[in-house]
Amino acid sequence: MQQFLDTTLGGLVLGAVYAAFALALCLIWRSTRIVNFAQAAMAMVTTYIALSLINADVPYWVAFVAALAAGFGLGALIERVIIRPVEGKAELNAVILTLGLFMVLHGLTAITFGVQHRGFPAPVSTNAIEVGDTSIGITPFGILSIVVVAVVMAGLVVLFRFTDLGLRMRASAFNGEVSRLLGVRVGRMLTLGWALAAAVGAVAGMLIAGGDLVNPSFMDPFVIYGFIAAVLGGLDSPLGSVIGGLILGLSLSYVTGYVGEHLAPLVALGILMVVLLVRPSGLFAAAAARRV
Amino acid sequence: MERLRSLLRPVTSVPLARHVLVALIALVVAMAVIGSSSQYLQTRYAEMAYFAIAAGGLTLLTGLSGQLSLGHGALMAVGAYAATLVLERAGGETLADVFLALLTAIAVCAVVGVVVGVPAARLHGPYIAGATLTLAVAVPRLANQWEALGGEQGLQVPVPRASELPAWIQDLIWFFTAVEIDQYSFLAYLGWLLLAITFVALANLSRSRVGRRWRAVRDDDVSAELAGIHLGRARVVAFTVSAMCAGLAGGLMAMNVRLTAPGAFTITLSLTLLAAVVLGGLGSLTGALIGAGVLAFLPHFATDLGESLGFSATQAAEVTPVVYGLVLMLVILLAPAGIVGSLRPLLARISSRTSSLGATKEKTP
Numbered sequence: 075m076q077q078f079l080d081t082t083l084g085g086l087v088l089g090a091v092y093a094a095f096a097l098a099l100c101l102i103w104r105s106t107r108i109v110n111f112a113q114a115a116m117a118m119v120t121t122y123i124a125l126s127l128i129n130a131d132v133p134y135w136v137a138f139v140a141a142l143a144a145g146f147g148l149g150a151l152i153e154r155v156i157i158r159p160v161e162g163k164a165e166l167n168a169v170i171l172t173l174g175l176f177m178v179l180h181g182l183t184a185i186t187f188g189v190q191h192r193g194f195p196a197p198v199s200t201n202a203i204e205v206g207d208t209s210i211g212i213t214p215f216g217i218l219s220i221v222v223v224a225v226v227m228a229g230l231v232v233l234f235r236f237t238d239l240g241l242r243m244r245a246s247a248f249n250g251e252v253s254r255l256l257g258v259r260v261g262r263m264l265t266l267g268w269a270l271a272a273a274v275g276a277v278a279g280m281l282i283a284g285g286d287l288v289n290p291s292f293m294d295p296f297v298i299y300g301f302i303a304a305v306l307g308g309l310d311s312p313l314g315s316v317i318g319g320l321i322l323g324l325s326l327s328y329v330t331g332y333v334g335e336h337l338a339p340l341v342a343l344g345i346l347m348v349v350l351l352v353r354p355s356g357l358f359a360a361a362a363a364r365r366v
Numbered sequence: 367m368e369r370l371r372s373l374l375r376p377v378t379s380v381p382l383a384r385h386v387l388v389a390l391i392a393l394v395v396a397m398a399v400i401g402s403s404s405q406y407l408q409t410r411y412a413e414m415a416y417f418a419i420a421a422g423g424l425t426l427l428t429g430l431s432g433q434l435s436l437g438h439g440a441l442m443a444v445g446a447y448a449a450t451l452v453l454e455r456a457g458g459e460t461l462a463d464v465f466l467a468l469l470t471a472i473a474v475c476a477v478v479g480v481v482v483g484v485p486a487a488r489l490h491g492p493y494i495a496g497a498t499l500t501l502a503v504a505v506p507r508l509a510n511q512w513e514a515l516g517g518e519q520g521l522q523v524p525v526p527r528a529s530e531l532p533a534w535i536q537d538l539i540w541f542f543t544a545v546e547i548d549q550y551s552f553l554a555y556l557g558w559l560l561l562a563i564t565f566v567a568l569a570n571l572s573r574s575r576v577g578r579r580w581r582a583v584r585d586d587d588v589s590a591e592l593a594g595i596h597l598g599r600a601r602v603v604a605f606t607v608s609a610m611c612a613g614l615a616g617g618l619m620a621m622n623v624r625l626t627a628p629g630a631f632t633i634t635l636s637l638t639l640l641a642a643v644v645l646g647g648l649g650s651l652t653g654a655l656i657g658a659g660v661l662a663f664l665p666h667f668a669t670d671l672g673e674s675l676g677f678s679a680t681q682a683a684e685v686t687p688v689v690y691g692l693v694l695m696l697v698i699l700l701a702p703a704g705i706v707g708s709l710r711p712l713l714a715r716i717s718s719r720t721s722s723l724g725a726t727k728e729k730t731p
Contacts, residue, residue, distance in 0.1 A: 109492035111499070159699055165491035166434055167698050170644055173436070173495075173637055174694025181688035185672075185681045294633060298503055301496040336511040339504035346497055347485050354493075 080211025081331035082324065087216035089323020090223040094278040095300030096307060096315035097227065098271040103309045105247045105267030106153075106161055111172040113300060114293040115179035116152070116272050117279030120145040121288060122187050124280060125194055134197045141276045149272025153265045161264070176297070184290040191287040200285030219281045226277055227316060230270075234312075243267060298339065299326070302346045308356020318357065381573045382566075389562040396558045400551060401543025408554045409622070410662045415557025416618035418658035419564050421642045422651055423611025426568055428640075429649020430577060431604035432584030433486065437498035438612045439636030440505035443628070444478050445471035445616025447509065450521045450626040457524065461535075464526050464556070468617045475613025476606055483605030487598045502636040506628040520627025523620045528552050557618055564611060565651050571607065572651075580604050634687055641690040644697050647704025656705055664689060 095113065102110045110116075124141035128134060156175065160167045198218055202209040234240035245253040246263035254260050278300075279293060286292075303322045307314025322342065329341045349356065377383045400411050424438050452467040482501065486494055509515040528536075528547045539547040539555065547555070571577055579600045582590040591597050620626045642661050646653020665686045672682025701708045 109496065111495070156695065156699070166428075166432075167702060169434060169492055169495045170640065170694055171698045173640065174691045174698065177634070177637055177641075177687045177691030178695065179691075181684045181686075181691060184684040185677060185688070188678075189680050189684070295503065297633070298496065298500045302500065305493070305496065334511050336507045339500060339507055343497070343500040343504045346500055350489060350493060350497065351485055354488075 076208070077331065081327050083210065083212040083216070084331075085324035085327025086320065087212065087219050087323070088327055089320035090220045091278055091281050091319075092296075092299050092303045092323050093316040093319025094223045094226060094274055094281065095296055096303035096319045097230070097312055098275040098278065099300055099304040100307070100309060100312050100315040101230075101267055101271035101274065103304070104312075105243070105264050106157065107165075108157065108161070108168040108172070109301065109304075109309075110268075110271070111169065111297060111301075112152075112175035112179060113271070113275050114297040115176045115183075116145065116148055117275040117282075117296070118288075118290060118293040119148065119179055119183055120272075120276035121194070121279040121283045121293075122183055122290075125192065125283070125288065126187075128195060134195060138197075138280055141280055142273050145272040145274075145276030145279075146269045149275075150265050150269040152272070153268035157268065158261075180290055187290070189289055191289045194283040194286055194288045196285035213285075215285050219284075222277060222281060226274055227312075230274075230312065233270075239266075295339070299342060302342050305346060305356060306349055311356065314356055382570055385566045385569045389566045393558060393562045396562075397542060397555060400554045400558065401539070401545050405550050408550045410666075412550070412554040412557045412618075412622050414658050414662035415554065415561045416615040416622065417639070417642065417661045418561050418655050419557075419618070420612050420615035420639055421646070421654035421658050421661075422561075422565055422568050423608040423615075424639055425643040425646065425649055425651065425654040426572060426580075426611075427604050427608035428643060429647075430572055430584060431580040431601055433601060433605065434491075434495050434640075435486075435498045435605070435608065436495055436633075436636045436640060437482065437501035437505075438608070438639050439631045439633070440502045441475055441478065441609050441612035442616035442619060442635070443506045443509075443631035445475050445613030446620035446626045446631070447515060447521075447616075448474040448613070449617030450523050450620045451514075453524050453621075454521065459524060459527050459530050461526065461531055464621070467621075468560070468614060471613040471617035472610045473613075475609045475616070478613075479606035479609025480602060482609070483602040484598075486605055487601035499633065499636070502631075502633050506631040509628040516627070518628065520625050520629070523624045523626055525549055525621065525624055526552065553618075553622055557622075560614060560618065564614065565655075568607075568611070569651055576600075576603065637694075638687075638690055641694050643704075645693050645704055647706035647708070650704070650706040653704050653706040 095117075098113055098117075099110060102108060102113075120141040123144045124137040127137040127140055132140070152175065156171065157168070160171055196215045198214040200213045200215045202211060202213055204210075232240075234244060242253070242258045243263045243266060245256070246258055246260040247267070250260045253263075278296070282293065282296065299322060303319040304315050306318030306321060307316070308318075309315075322345065325345060326338045326342060329338050333341075377387055396411070400408055403411065420438055420442055424435060427433050427435055449467040449471040452470045453463060456463040456466060482498075486497065489497055509520070510517055515521070526549065528549050528551075531547065531552065536547055539545075539551075545551070572580075579590070579595050582593065582595055583597055583600045587597055590600075619630075623630060638661060642657025643654055644657075645660060646655070646657035665683075668685040668689050669679075669682045672685035673679070675682075677685070697704060703710075
C-alpha cells in the first residue's frame with residue numbers, strides 16, 4: 075500500500091512535468107501544425123543558462139525568470155529564422171528540420187558547457203515529507219512542481235480565453251487567411267506562439283532539473299514522452315495535453331516501480347501505438363477527418 | 367564503336383544486367399582500393415559499407431515509399447544483438463558462422479520489420495516520426511533489462527579469423543591485391559561484397575513493379591488505392607525490406623565494433639542515418655553511398671577541427687553531431703533534394719545541350 079501511494083504521488087509529479095512539456099508541443103502544433111522535436115533541446119539550453127546564473131550566485135528565482143525569458147527569446151528567434159521557410163510545406167521537411175535543430179543545440183551545449191554531470195539546486199527541499207513516523211513519496215519540490223505547472227496552465231487559459239491577444243492568436247491558428255484580412259498580424263502571432271511554447275518548455279526544464287544532475291542528454295527522454303503525452307491528449311487540445319501528461323506520468327511511474335525501469339520507454343511506445351491505432355485524434359480532441 | 371554498343375545493348379537495356387555490371391565494376395575498384403589501404407582506412411571503408419547498407423534501406427523507405435523512420439538505429443541494434451548471439455553460440459571464427467550470423471540478423475529484423483511496419487503503415491508525418499523515435503529509445507534499453515543481453519557493458523563479439531578462411535579466398539585476395547588478407551581487410555571486403563549485393567537487390571526492386579507501387583503510394587495515396595494498390599501491404603513490404611537492410615548493417619557493425627552494447631545505439635545513430643540519406647538525396651542509392659561516406663570519414667575531420675579550435679577531446683567529439691544537425695537543417699532549407707537530386711537537373715541540362723548541339727550540326731550542312 076505504501077509503495078502504491080509513493081508510486082502514485084511520484085507519477086503525479088512526473089505527470090505534471092510531462093503535461094507542461096506536452097502543453098508546449100500543443101501550443102506550437104496549434105499555431106503552425108508542426109511537431110517541434112527540438113523542444114527538449116531548447117529547454118535543455120535554457121536550463122543550462124539558468125545553471126550558469128545560479129553558479130554565478132544569482133538567486134534561484136531570478137535564474138528561473140531568466141530561463142523563461144531566454145526560452146521566450148529562443149523560441150521567437152527559431153521561429154523567425156529557421157521555421158518560417160518550411161511553414162505550410164511538406165510535413166516531412168519540418169520534422170527533419172526540428173530534428174536537425176535538436177542535434178545542433180545538443181552538440182553546441184555539450185561543447186559550451188561540457189558533457190559531465192552537474193548538480194542543479196532546488197529552491198525547496200527534495201527530501202520526502204514525513205508525516206508522523208512514515209515518509210510519504212512526495213517532496214516539497216514535487217508539490218512546488220505541480221503548483222508551478224498549474225499556475226502556467228491557468229495563465230495560458232486566461233491569456234487565450236480572456237485577452238484580446240489570446241483571441242488574435244486563436245484566430246491566426248484557426249484561419250490565417252481570414253485573420254489577416256481582419257487585420258491580425260498573423261506572422262507575429264505565430265512567432266509569439268513559438269515563444270510562449272519555448273517559455274513553457276523552459277519551465278518544464280527547470281522542474282525536471284531541480285535537485286537532480288544535469289548533462290546535455292538529461293532531457294532526451296522528454297523528446298518522446300512529451301510527444302506521447304501530447305498525442306495522447308490529441309495534440310490540438312491543451313486540456314488533453316495536460317491529462318495525457320498525467321496519464322503517461324502515472325503509467326510510467328507504475329511500470330518503473332513494479333516491473334522494471336528499462337521497460338518504461340517500451341510501455342510508452344505501446345501506449346502511443348494503441349492510442350494512434352484506436353483513437354488517432356487523441357483522447358480529447360474533436361474528431362477530424364483526414365483523407366486516407 | 368557501333369559494334370561494341372550493339373554487343374553491350376542486352377546488358378545496358380536490361381536493368382538487372384546493368385545493375386550487376388555497375389556493381390561488379392564498383393566492387394573490383396573497391397577491392398583494389400581496400401587492398402592498398404592502411405589498416406585505419408580499411409576500418410573506415412568497412413564502416414562506410416555497413417552505414418551504406420543501412421542508409422540504402424532507409425532511403426528506399428523514406429524516398430520511395432514516403433515513410434520516415436527514426437527507428438533504424440533500433441533495428442540495427444536488433445540485428446547486432448542477433449548476430450552477436452549467434453556468433454557467441456557458434457564460435458564465430460569461420461566464414462560459415464559469419465554468414466549464419468548475418469542471415470539470422472536479417473531474418474530477425476524481417477520479423478521485427480513486419481511487427482513495426484504494420485502499425486507504422488497507418489501513420490504519417492510527425493506521428494510516424496514520433497513513434498519510430500520512441501522505438502529508437504526503447505529497444506536498445508531492453509538490453510539493460512535482460513541478463514542474456516549483457517546489460518550496460520554489452521557483449522563481446524568473437525571476430526572471424528582470416529587464417530580460418532577457405533584457402534581459395536585467401537588465394538583470390540592475394541592474386542588481386544598482392545596483400546595477405548587479415549581480419550581488418552576481411553571485414554572491409556565482406557562489407558563491400560554485401561553492399562554490392564544489397565544495392566543490386568534494392569536498385570532492382572525500385573525499378574520493378576514493387577518500386578513503382580511504392581512511388582505511387584508516396585505521390586498520391588488516394589489515386590494509388592483507386593488503381594488497385596493495397597496501401598497497407600505496399601508500406602509494410604517497404605518497411606520490412608528496409609528493416610532487413612538495417613539488420614544486415616547491424617550484424618556487420620557488431621563484427622566491426624567487436625562490442626555490442628546499448629550505448630552504441632543512441633537516438634543520435636538514428637538521426638545520423640537520416641542525415642546521411644537527406645544529404646545524399648532521398649530515394650537515391652548513390653546518395654545513400656555518398657552520405658555513408660560522409661558518416662564514416664567526417665567524425666575524424668570534425669574531431670580534428672574541434673581540437674584545432676582548442677576544444678578538449680570530449681568537446682571535439684561533439685562537433686560531429688553539430689555538423690550532422692547543420693547538414694540536416696541546411697539541406698532542408700536550401701536544397702531539399704539533396705546532393706544527387708540537386709545535381710540531376712544540372713546533368714540533364716548538360717546532356718540535353720550536347721545532344722541538341724549534335725542535332726543542329728546534322729541539320730546545317
